[in-house]
Amino acid sequence: xxxxxxxxxxxxxxxxxxxxxxxxxxxxxxxxxxxxxxxxxxxxxxxxxxxxxxxxxxxxxxxxxxxxxxxxxxxxxxxxxxxxxxxxxxxxxxxxxxxxxxxxxxxxxxxxxxxxxxxxxxxxxxxxxxxxxxxxxxxxxxxxxxxxxxxxxxxxxxxxxxxxxxxxxxxxxxxxxxxxxxxxxxxxxxxxxxxxxxxxxxxxxxxxxxxxxxxxxxxxxxxxxxxxxxxxxxxxxxxxxxxxxxxxxxxxxxxxxxxxxxxxxxxxxxxxxxxxxxxxxxxxxxxxxxxxxxxxxxxxxxxxxxxxxxxxxxxxxxxxxxxxxxxxxxxxxxxxxxxxxxxxxx
Ligand code: PHE
Numbered sequence: 001x002x003x004x005x006x007x008x009x010x011x012x013x014x015x016x017x018x019x020x021x022x023x024x025x026x027x028x029x030x031x032x033x034x035x036x037x038x039x040x041x042x043x044x045x046x047x048x049x050x051x052x053x054x055x056x057x058x059x060x061x062x063x064x065x066x067x068x069x070x071x072x073x074x075x076x077x078x079x080x081x082x083x084x085x086x087x088x089x090x091x092x093x094x095x096x097x098x099x100x101x102x103x104x105x106x107x108x109x110x111x112x113x114x115x116x117x118x119x120x121x122x123x124x125x126x127x128x129x130x131x132x133x134x135x136x137x138x139x140x141x142x143x144x145x146x147x148x149x150x151x152x153x154x155x156x157x158x159x160x161x162x163x164x165x166x167x168x169x170x171x172x173x174x175x176x177x178x179x180x181x182x183x184x185x186x187x188x189x190x191x192x193x194x195x196x197x198x199x200x201x202x203x204x205x206x207x208x209x210x211x212x213x214x215x216x217x218x219x220x221x222x223x224x225x226x227x228x229x230x231x232x233x234x235x236x237x238x239x240x241x242x243x244x245x246x247x248x249x250x251x252x253x254x255x256x257x258x259x260x261x262x263x264x265x266x267x268x269x270x271x272x273x274x275x276x277x278x279x280x281x282x283x284x285x286x287x288x289x290x291x292x293x294x295x296x297x298x299x300x301x302x303x304x305x306x307x308x309x310x311x312x313x314x315x316x317x318x319x320x321x322x323x324x325x326x327x328x329x330x331x332x333x334x335x336x337x338x339x340x341x342x343x344x345x346x
Contacts (some may be wrong), residue, residue, distance in 0.1 A: 001049070001057050004042055016075050020096060025079060029072050055236035091168035105174045109346040110335055113323045114198050117218055120242045121196045125234065126220070129195045131181035132156060133202070134161060137170030139180035144259040145298040157204040159213075179259060182295070183313055185221065186303025192224040192313035193309040198319060209331045223295065223305065223312030229264070232292060232313045240289075242269050243322075250277075251286055260293025260314060271325075280325075287325070290317035334343070 008155065012032045020027045033039050039076035043061045046054060087093045107115070118128050131139075137148075146153060161172040181197040197219040205211050222231065233250060240248040248268050254264035268289050277283040292315035297307035320335060326346065334342050 001045060001053075002060060005039075005064050007061055008038055008042065009067065012040075012068055013071055013231075016071050019075065020079070022076065022079050022083070025072065025075055026279075033065060033072070034069050039068070039271055040056075070307065075225075078253070108343065109327060109329075110320065110323050112318055112346070113326060114216070114218075116243060117198065117319065120239055121220070124238070125195045126194045126222075129181055129185050131175070131184050131197060131199065131340070133177070133178050133200055133315070135170055136175055138168060139183055140173050140175050141175075142170070143183040143299070143302040144179055145296050145302075146258045159202055159204050175199075176203055176322045177201050177316060179316060180218045180220055181315070182221050182259070182299060183303045186300070186305050191312075193312070194222050197218045207333060209333070212320075212332045212336065214336060215332065217316055218319050220292075220315040221295070221312065222314075223300075223310050225310060227312050228314065229294065234276060236266060236268075236290070236292075236315070244271055244326075245271065246271070246302040250289075255291055255293070257291055257293060259296050259299050260291075261296045263291070263293035266290045266292055266315070278339045290315050292316070 004245070013027075015028055015032075018026070020248055031037055039061070043058075046058050046061065049057055052104075053258065061119060088095070095244075122128070140158075141147070141150075141153065158176050159174040161174070164172045165167060178197045178201060185197075199219075200214060201217050202214055205213060207213060222235070229252070233252065235252050237248065240250065248271070251267045253265045253267070255263045257263045266289050267286035269275045270278060270287050272278050272280045273285070275285040277285050283286050292313060294316050295312045298319050300307045300310065302313075309343045320332060323329070323335065324332060
């Protein structure tokens, strides 16, 4: 067996040195050291040897295997180098030709809309704020005039985080809206204020084409002296007209949110049918767009602002819904699904 191994090694090394292309080299490799190659076949016999022979031959076998592997690798490198050299000398080989194009990503449709919204509000003097996605019950509810017993808690099904809890701030939750950043911003900067807060929000609900557990909202907050709802109407109308690049009208209806008084629901004229009535606006000519109202005095107080001196309004709308409307996307789940066949269309 020792002889057999040595002979095989000599033969194989000689064949390697004679080979002059990568394809043949690979075939040779399979024939000698492949899974069913000659070396493997010989080594199968090791188990039948006597106990004193077995380790010696086994060791020799490994040694031969290593040497051959190294010889194959070295020859492969040689041949590859020759290949490149040959190509470079080929008059038809164009070294200046551009390489394969590198795939480039692009901004997600949601982020595109977010950037546009930020630009428009920036140009009207609003700063862009940020707040934590894992929020305390205090900022998400109490600070916004929604105590624990309040029925409005049921309006927003909440994800609670296990473990952390303290007396002032309560349990930790995934924020159900961007409104907690209202009080945070008031505490930090005081009045006057003019901010928007785009951000990710979460609700514990069954998913379908128009509901997801994760979605994006934009909060708006303006606090100053002598502020009224007419300022809100002007800002929203101007914002939508700039965003959609055509004249949009808005309609205010009474609505209820504990953190505003009075509260409003705001609709805008349907862009698909121009207000005549279609499937998108459920034949009303209006699309429901945001919740808003004059900031409740308890919320101003929670933020350390004196309601006798200052007043303001707040609004909140679904950025995800806006992106869907803009592109005619009919399933919300596509936006966070990460399917490139979908994303690449925008
Ligand atoms: N936070 C409310 C929601 O998620 C929207 C809202 C924001 C309403 C600000 C009024 C004022 O539905």
